[in-house]
């Protein structure tokens with residue numbers, strides 16, 4: 150089983166908190182799509198197995214036009230063996246999802262949409278410099294549902310400066326009312342080199358208090374699980390049958406191919422990274438010398454990845470698999486370090502798996518780093 154990730158490096162405007170690679174100049178879009186199709190051909194041998202998921206991320210994939218998608222799908226069909234029931238996700242921004250665009254997407258082999266809503270509160274959307282309003286977000290979801298998309302995910306953000314628990318509860322209530330089967334929710338992170346980070350450094354914004362952030366995360370879990378969503382990964386909630394197959398494959402350490410500038414790939418032993426520059430990407434593909442770096446993972450790095458990705462999910466870390474892949478010494482190291490968290494009911498073992506408890510989820514980063522190994 151394998152997945153394909155496609156990075157679309159264009160956004161209409163940049164959001165103040167985002168550090169994903171993209172640019173607002175769309176003049177190279179045609180050249181980019183041609184380069185992407187060529188990269189797919191050049192790298193087709195890396196994925197001889199059946200492809201079960203394709204994910205268009207970015208950037209903003211909904212900046213692509215129909216002819217771009219058609220070209221890309223044509224290349225994917227030609228170079229890879231895509232399963233007929235593959236999950237094919239496109240990330241979209243609400244302001245791009247007009248009637249005509251939703252209709253166009255419904256005619257492509259796309260069967261899942263991930264809509265970057267972030268908030269249903271206009272002031273918060275303004276603060277995040279999103280381009281849409283709350284009403285546009287609601288209308289976009291309904292429009293996509295009317296065009297036959299039942300598998301829809303939305304992103305919501307919490308832990309914003311001055312965000313009140315009341316507004317957060319209303320955001321959650323609105324999300325639930327839309328009857329979508331998947332919600333991903335993240336705390337605002339102040340990434341270096343973003344406008345939001347500069348504002349923080351300049352003392353122009355005050356980050357949310359730790360206590361408020363914890364309270365909002367608890368509300369998120371309680372509200373969504375009480376409405377039938379399963380909390381299957383720290384930031385992901387899905388109804389039965391609607392978990393993100395693409396992301397679940399990442400969390401299970403499966404192989405994936407990343408196409409496009411700044412895209413990452415993983416083949417089980419190596420990680421590779423395409424250059425985060427559209428110009429260098431296009432030039433590299435055209436010359437046949439891809440601008441990409443590869444690093445071979447050490448045993449400790451593989452153990453750390455297995456630990457981090459496993460513990461993030463409700464399935465936890467499979468201890469038998471851990472021993473088979475890494476040997477008794479790694480198993481003992483893991484369990485010796487896990488003991489203090491097991492004693493405090495922050496970790497538990499269940500069916501041969503090590504899992505975070507509800508209390509553990511709130512301090513998952515600390516627990517995971519407590520179990521990691523350094524070279």
Ligand code: SF4
Nearest residue numbers: 160163164167207208
């Ligand atoms: S959050 Fe999405 S739309 Fe905003 S800049 Fe980042 S990739 Fe672009």
